[in-house]
Amino acid sequence: xxxxxxxxxxxxxxxxxxxxxxxxxxxxxxxxxxxxxxxxxxxxxxxxxxxxxxxxxxxxxxxxxxxxxxxxxxxxxxxxxxxxxxxxxxxxxxxxxxxxxxxxxxxxxxxxxxxxxxxxxxxxxxxxxxxxxxxxxxxxxxxxxxxxxxxxxxxxxxxxxxxxxxxxxxxxxxxxxxxxxxxxxxxxxxxxxxxxxxxxxxxxxxxxxxxxxxxxxxxxxxxxxxxxxxxxxxxxxxxxxxxxxxxxxxxxxxxxxxxxxxxxxxxxxxxxxxxxxxxxxxxxxxxxxxxxxxxxxxxxxxxxxxxxxxxxxxxxxxxxxxxxxxxxxxxxxxxxxxxxxxx
Amino acid sequence: xxxxxxxxxxxxxxxxxxxxxxxxxxxxxxxxxxxxxxxxxxxxxxxxxxxxxxxxxxxxxxxxxxxxxxxxxxxxxxxxxxxxxxxxxxxxxxxxxxxxxxxxxxxxxxxxxxxxxxxxxxxxxxxxxxxxxxxxxxxxxxxxxxxxxxxxxxxxxxxxxxxxxxxxxxxxxxxxxxxxxxxxxxxxxxxxxxxxxxxxxxxxxxxxxxxxxxxxxxxxxxxxxxxxxxxxxxxxxxxxxxxxxxxxxxx
Amino acid sequence: xxxxxxxxxxxxxxxxxxxxxxxxxxxxxxxxxxxxxxxxxxxxxxxxxxxxxxxxxxxxxxxxxxxxxxxxxxxxxxxxxxxxxxxxxxxxxxxxxxxxxxxxxxxxxxxxxxxxxxxxxxxxxxxxxxxxxxxxxxxxxxxxxxxxxxxxxxxxxxxxxxxxxxxxxxxxxxxxxxxxxxxxxxxxxxxxxxxxxxxxxxxxxxxxxxxxxxxxxxxxxxxxxxxxxxxxxxxxxxxxxxxxxxxxxxxxxxxxxxxxxxxxxxxxxxxxxxxxxxxxxxxxxxxxxxxxxxxxxxxxxxxxxxxxxxxxxxxxxxxxxxxxxxxxxxxxxxxxxxxxxxxxxxxxxxxxxxxxxxxxxxxxxxxxxxxxxxxxxxxxxxxxxxxxxxxxxxxxxx
Numbered sequence: 002x003x004x005x006x007x008x009x010x011x012x013x014x015x016x017x018x019x020x021x022x023x024x025x026x027x028x029x030x031x032x033x034x035x036x037x038x039x040x041x042x043x044x045x046x047x048x049x050x051x052x053x054x055x056x057x058x059x060x061x062x063x064x065x066x067x068x069x070x071x072x073x074x075x076x077x078x079x080x081x082x083x084x085x086x087x088x089x090x091x092x093x094x095x096x097x098x099x100x101x102x103x104x105x106x107x108x109x110x111x112x113x114x115x116x117x118x119x120x121x122x123x124x125x126x127x128x129x130x131x132x133x134x135x136x137x138x139x140x141x142x143x144x145x146x147x148x149x150x151x152x153x154x155x156x157x158x159x160x161x162x163x164x165x166x167x168x169x170x171x172x173x174x175x176x177x178x179x180x181x182x183x184x185x186x187x188x189x190x191x192x193x194x195x196x197x198x199x200x201x202x203x204x205x206x207x208x209x210x211x212x213x214x215x216x217x218x219x220x221x222x223x224x225x226x227x228x229x230x231x232x233x234x235x236x237x238x239x240x241x242x243x244x245x246x247x248x249x250x251x252x253x254x255x256x257x258x259x260x261x262x263x264x265x266x267x268x269x270x271x272x273x274x275x276x277x278x279x280x281x282x283x284x285x286x287x288x289x290x291x292x293x294x295x296x297x298x299x300x301x302x303x304x305x306x307x308x309x310x311x312x313x314x315x316x317x318x319x320x321x322x323x324x325x326x327x328x329x330x331x332x333x334x335x336x337x338x339x340x341x342x343x344x
Numbered sequence: 345x346x347x348x349x350x351x352x353x354x355x356x357x358x359x360x361x362x363x364x365x366x367x368x369x370x371x372x373x374x375x376x377x378x379x380x381x382x383x384x385x386x387x388x389x390x391x392x393x394x395x396x397x398x399x400x401x402x403x404x405x406x407x408x409x410x411x412x413x414x415x416x417x418x419x420x421x422x423x424x425x426x427x428x429x430x431x432x433x434x435x436x437x438x439x440x441x442x443x444x445x446x447x448x449x450x451x452x453x454x455x456x457x458x459x460x461x462x463x464x465x466x467x468x469x470x471x472x473x474x475x476x477x478x479x480x481x482x483x484x485x486x487x488x489x490x491x492x493x494x495x496x497x498x499x500x501x502x503x504x505x506x507x508x509x510x511x512x513x514x515x516x517x518x519x520x521x522x523x524x525x526x527x528x529x530x531x532x533x534x535x536x537x538x539x540x541x542x543x544x545x546x547x548x549x550x551x552x553x554x555x556x557x558x559x560x561x562x563x564x565x566x567x568x569x570x571x572x573x574x575x576x577x578x579x580x581x582x583x584x585x586x587x588x589x590x591x592x593x594x595x
Numbered sequence: 596x597x598x599x600x601x602x603x604x605x606x607x608x609x610x611x612x613x614x615x616x617x618x619x620x621x622x623x624x625x626x627x628x629x630x631x632x633x634x635x636x637x638x639x640x641x642x643x644x645x646x647x648x649x650x651x652x653x654x655x656x657x658x659x660x661x662x663x664x665x666x667x668x669x670x671x672x673x674x675x676x677x678x679x680x681x682x683x684x685x686x687x688x689x690x691x692x693x694x695x696x697x698x699x700x701x702x703x704x705x706x707x708x709x710x711x712x713x714x715x716x717x718x719x720x721x722x723x724x725x726x727x728x729x730x731x732x733x734x735x736x737x738x739x740x741x742x743x744x745x746x747x748x749x750x751x752x753x754x755x756x757x758x759x760x761x762x763x764x765x766x767x768x769x770x771x772x773x774x775x776x777x778x779x780x781x782x783x784x785x786x787x788x789x790x791x792x793x794x795x796x797x798x799x800x801x802x803x804x805x806x807x808x809x810x811x812x813x814x815x816x817x818x819x820x821x822x823x824x825x826x827x828x829x830x831x832x833x834x835x836x837x838x839x840x841x842x843x844x845x846x847x848x849x850x851x852x853x854x855x856x857x858x859x860x861x862x863x864x865x866x867x868x869x870x871x872x873x874x875x876x877x878x879x880x881x882x883x884x885x886x887x888x889x890x891x892x893x894x895x896x897x898x899x900x901x902x903x904x905x906x907x908x909x910x911x912x913x914x915x916x917x918x919x920x921x922x923x924x925x926x927x928x929x930x931x932x933x934x935x936x937x938x939x940x941x942x943x944x945x946x947x948x949x950x951x952x953x954x955x956x957x958x959x960x961x962x963x964x965x966x967x968x969x970x971x972x973x974x975x976x977x978x979x980x981x982x983x984x985x986x987x988x989x990x991x992x993x
Contacts, residue, residue: 036718126958132718133664137886138957140879144950152939152947272725272875279722314738321726321733328715328723394834420836432834436827437820445824448817449836457845459818462598466817490827505835 003174003183008301010173014190014259016297017197018044021252022274023281023289024204025245031221031284032241035124036132038139041271042146043246046115047253048262049150050108052159055100058084099164104254109247116246120239143268151264158261163189189258196255200248201290207244208286217241221284276324282337292335296320347372347545348393348513353402355388355569362388363399364569370513375539375546377556380566381590386549389566390517393547394426395419407512417454425506427516431498433505435491439482442490442501443473443508450509473508480504480534496527500534507538516548520555532558557581565589603811606893610807614800617641618790625787629920633909638780638793640908642864644901645796645803646857651884651896652803652810653853657846658882659891660819662826666721666878667708667728671701671851673735673873675858677742680749680868687759688768690777690798694859701855702848709847713840716829728878735870748869770863772798777864795864802860803897806853811893813849822846854881883953889963898964906945913941 026040061080069077085093096103123142127135162168167188174184208214220227220234228234253262260266277296281288302308304316327334346369355363363385370376380386391397393404395416404411411419420426434442447469452458477483480500485493490501499519506514519535520528532555538544539559550556556563557577564574567589573580580586599607613620622636635641654668675697682693712723735743743749753765762768770777777795813819824832825839832839862868871877884903889895918934918941925933940948960967 123954123958133662133721134957134961136664136718136721137882138954140882141950141954141957144946145954148944148947148950152944268876272729275722276726279719283718314734317733317737318730321730324726325711325723328719329711332715332719415838416833417836417838420834426834428834432828432831434824434827434831437823441820441823444817444820445832445837446835448821452817454836454838455841457818459813459816459845459849461817462812462815463817463820464600464815505831509836 003179004305006173006177007184008305009298010184010186010190012298012301013194013294014297015300016294017194018252018256018270018293019274019277019297020290020293021197021200022249022270023277023293024201024286025249026274027278027281027284027286027289028204028245028248029242030278031286032217032224032238033120033124033128034224035127036135036139037124038136038271039119039143039146040139040245040249041267041269041274042143043112043115043249043267044253044256044270045147045150045262045264045267047108047112047250048161048257048266049154049253050111050250051101051104051161051254051257052154052262054104054107055097055161058082058097058100062086101161101163101254101258104257105251108250108254112247112250113243115250116243117239119246120242124242125235125239143271147264147267154262154264156264158263160261161257163192163258167192193255193259197252200251204244204248205286213237213240273320276320278334280324280327280334282334285334285336285338288334288336296323299323346370347407348547349403349405350389350393351403351405353389353392353399353404355385355392355397355399362569363392366402366566366569366571368564368571368574370545370547371562372512372545373543374561375535375548375559377548377550377560377563378566379550379553379556379563383568384566384589385569386566387517388569390426390515390549393419393515394424420449420509420511421454423512425509425511425514427499427502427506427514427519429518429521431495431502433490433498433502435489437490438487439477439490439493439501440470440473440486442505443477443486444469446505446509447473476504476508496523496530499523499527499531503534503538507542507544510542511544513545513547516546516550518550519548520550520552528552528555531555535559597808599811600815603815603893607804607808607811610894610897611804614645614804615797617644617800618792618796622788622790626789627787632912632917635905635909636790638791638796639865640904641793641796642799642860643904643908645799646860646864647881647884647900647904648897649799649803649806649860650854650857650881651888651900652806653850653857654881655850655885655890655892655896656810656813656822656853657850658885659896660814660822660826661843661846663713663716663843663847664721664882665712665724665847665850666875666882667724667726668850668854668881669873669875669877670708670728670731671705671854672858672861672877673731673868673870674704675701675855676862676868676872677735677749677858678855679859679862680751680866681742683751683757683768683770683862683866684749684755685757687757688771689759690770690772690859690863694802694856694863697855697859697862698852699855701858702852705848705851705855706844709844709851713843713847725875725878728873729875732870732873732875735873743870744868746870748867750867768866770795770866799860799864802856806856807893807897814893818842818845883949887953887956887963889965892963892965895963895965902964903949906949910941910948911943911945915942 022040022044025043026037029035029037029040059082061082064079064081065076066079067076071077082093082097084096087093088096119142123138127138170185170187171191172181172184173186175181177184208218216227216232216234216237220238224234277292278289280296281290281292299319300316303319308315348368348370350366350368353363353366366389378386378389388397392399393411395411395414395418398412406422406424409422411422411424434445444463444466451469474483477486480503482497482501482504485497490498493501520531523531535546536559539546548556548559560577562574563577563580565572565580565586572585572589573583575583597604618636618641620636621641622634624630624634650672654665658664678696678700679690679693682696683690686692708724708727712720712727715723736746751768753767755768756762757768760768772794775794777798780791780793783790783792821837821842825842829839858872880903884899885896886899887902888897888899915934915938918937919930922930922933938944956963
């Protein structure tokens with residue numbers, strides 16, 4: 002039993018990331034009808050927003066301390082981050098420590114801008130082109146974006162720690178009446194899950210309870226009719242794209258402490274997120290979220306030792322296997338609407 | 345016995361009875377029109393004939409064989425061709441290639457792996473295609489791409505593609521929908537010519553009464569999924585039941 | 596000639612001449628000159644040019660003709676490679692049986708994957724092929740280690756004693772064709788120039804010319820026309836009495852066999868293979884090649900493959916020092932500025948150039964660089980002959 006809970010928990014954080022990326026993907030597909038292969042790159046850019054903010058915050062002034070020497074015999078150089086000299090040592094260190102969560106506020110405007118530019122400069126011209134062209138051009142864009150990031154940040158992963166308060170693990174087992182230390186779960190992953198739930202909830206609430214959301218939902222159902230009603234759907238769709246970029250971006254920001262950001266992390270997540278979208282159903286938002294968590298949890302279950310013993314390699318292929326089965330038996334996906342991309 | 349025999353065909357979509365006990369017999373070498381107001385089930389019936397839809401009950405026999413449960417390409421191989429409401433041609437291929445494909449399908453069946461031969465060498469088929477293109481006045485456009493032609497030309501090309509397979513039955517789904525009067529008249533003339541020159545049975549679904557009455561030998565009136573009457577054009581004109589179906593109780 | 600139209604025969608002849616002369620044509624700079632680093636005429640790279648040319652020609656038969664975008668073609672390449680290396684480990688160091696088995700195994704695998712994937716079209720087809728390829732990669736990496744060698748892959752080792760090879764104990768087998776070793780080269784020196792004629796390269800070149808010839812036949816055949824019909828209008832096809840499924844499956848398997856041939860040749864040239872050859876980015880690469888050069892054209896994919904491999908191997912080696920020597924004639928400040936502007940696009944950043952080029956092609960030149968060439972040629976011709984020609988242009992030729 003405790004093993005099962007451990008696996009569910011392990012599946013949650015990966016599932017959260019899948020769900021967040023897939024949510025944006027399917028939002029873009031549902032509203033704009035565009036298959037966006039550059040969505041993983043947005044996730045990656047988000048993660049590098051966290052890296053960037055951390056670097057900005059740790060920008061330091063260098064002073065020499067004549068009383069001490071380093072191992073070469075020169076006067077010791079002391080780096081003091083500007084933040085610490087401005088706000089005092091304690092508050093400054095605190096700010097640096099909390100750079101990842103703070104990066105969310107840093108990332109939102111950046112992602113909005115990136116999303117806006119992407120939609121306006123490129124995607125917009127591909128609404129009427131075949132899906133194959135959309136895949137290709139966004140695939141090219143993904144390459145360009147990750148190369149730009151590689152140019153500025155190098156090819157190596159960059160460790161981006163979570164705040165001290167969230168390092169270490171939470172003994173989940175004790176809470177449920179198991180022996181101590183049976184179910185350990187890192188705090189940050191718990192935070193990530195809660196954060197993902199919050200973002201998903203916010204997106205759904207936004208679509209459900211605002212006029213803007215209502216128009217977008219109507220547009221997802223029947224774009225042409227909404228256009229005929231005299232509503233400028235294009236402008237809203239641009240905003241929708243920016244929003245989807247934001248969701249992917251903040252998902253990336255918060256994921257930075259879990260996996261050190263590298264320039265190709267977007268591509269790694271993209272393939273799986275597409276599988277998630279297809280399993281959930283193209284254009285279905287609840288489907289994307291549900292399938293994201295489902296596949297995340299399935300993946301961690303399949304890595305349990307007895308599963309791997311029974312079917313070797315199952316942990317490596319389970320997601321793809323599920324996708325193939327779903328596509329062949331129920332092409333519209335678990336929660337997809339009938340008739341959407343069923344060809 | 346007609347060449348096409350539809351017996352007791354029923355088709356429901358959820359709660360909607362799209363077709364109810366449809367019986368229809370199309371005699372060989374006649375033009376049979378199916379008319380009826382919107383939502384009468386004309387398109388559903390047609391889709392049942394070509395294998396796109398499977399009726400819930402009943403039988404559809406063509407030349408003594410059942411077409412039910414067969415794929416569209418199998419039904420075509422039996423000798424049924426179809427003209428669509430909006431012309432369906434191969435837009436990325438030239439007019440000549442558009443003609444070669446039905447010829448090859450007729451000769452080689454639904455699939456043949458002729459990857460080493462050359463299209464150029466199919467002189468016989470090419471000659472046949474040229475004759476047909478002359479007939480529909482498209483010979484001078486044989487090197488044009490399908491997608492770059494006018495709608496009227498596309499329609500003629502589509503008909504030529506169907507006719508070159510020498511089908512026993514040609515199904516036409518509103519062949520003049522959305523056409524200007526002049527184009528409609530051209531299409532009527534073309535169909536008349538085809539009817540005179542060839543041994544062919546045609547089944548036309550049509551809205552435009554002008555087209556129907558200038559072509560059809562027999563007319564079936566469909567209303568709410570059931571045939572009301574079947575008769576010659578002369579008798580259909582002024583038939584009280586037909587008026588009722590089209591104009592409602594008031595008439 | 597050979598049952599080809601005049602124009603196609605000319606194209607084949609051109610490709611033949613270019614591939615045969617490649618060791619000379621690709622080495623235009625004397626060995627000692629500063630430009631020598633742009634020489635691409637060394638066997639390793641030339642082999643890669645033609646092998647990836649074969650891969651792209653095959654991919655184009657599927658994508659260019661039927662429009663089905665596969666994102667998993669590297670899997671067939673990998674299967675071919677594994678098949679060949681096993682033949683060479685167990686049976687004989689002659690490459691022919693190995694390459695034959697590569698094609699056979701790739702075909703079998705393609706039948707399986709294609710049969711399932713082709714039940715869907717559009718983006719679903721892409722995702723299905725991607726899923727299959729990623730599964731193959733994951734399995735080759737982990738569970739199938741006894742067959743694939745896992746992460747380290749397979750090499751020919753001193754302990755391998757193929758049945759039909761008479762190796763001394765401890766001797767490492769080398770790939771050959773009836774005794775002619777693949778690694779053999781003869782070097783011709785002419786003045787400052789140096790040209791390497793390599794057996795392996797010519798074996799690959801022969802394979803590519805053959806593959807290219809077959810592709811022309813397929814393109815001009817009724818079968819090829821049917822494949823274009825699939826792309827154009829499947830609905831009409833079905834109502835014309837044709838079953839599109841076996842046509843697409845046949846195209847899929849043929850292109851899988853081309854990939855298998857390419858994979859087999861890779862092993863024949865460099866006797867090792869690892870699972871990363873099947874990773875989805877490798878599948879993405881062949882997509883880039885085909886589209887960059889011109890999908891649906893005969894020669895486009897070959898050009899695309901050559902270009903990408905040239906960039907990967909030559910452009911990627913340009914570092915900032917080399918750039919500085921090039922622009923040394925400029926005043927210092929300007930020199931630094933120019934180098935700083937170019938540097939991100941060359942050397943390690945060549946992928947950026949590739950990505951930008953690829954995007955530009957998809958956006959502006961759906962027919963690939965070949966279409967770009969055509970447009971430039973037309974523009975020049977129009978300038979020369981004046982306005983008569985523009986009138987002619989309006990009636991679409993073909």
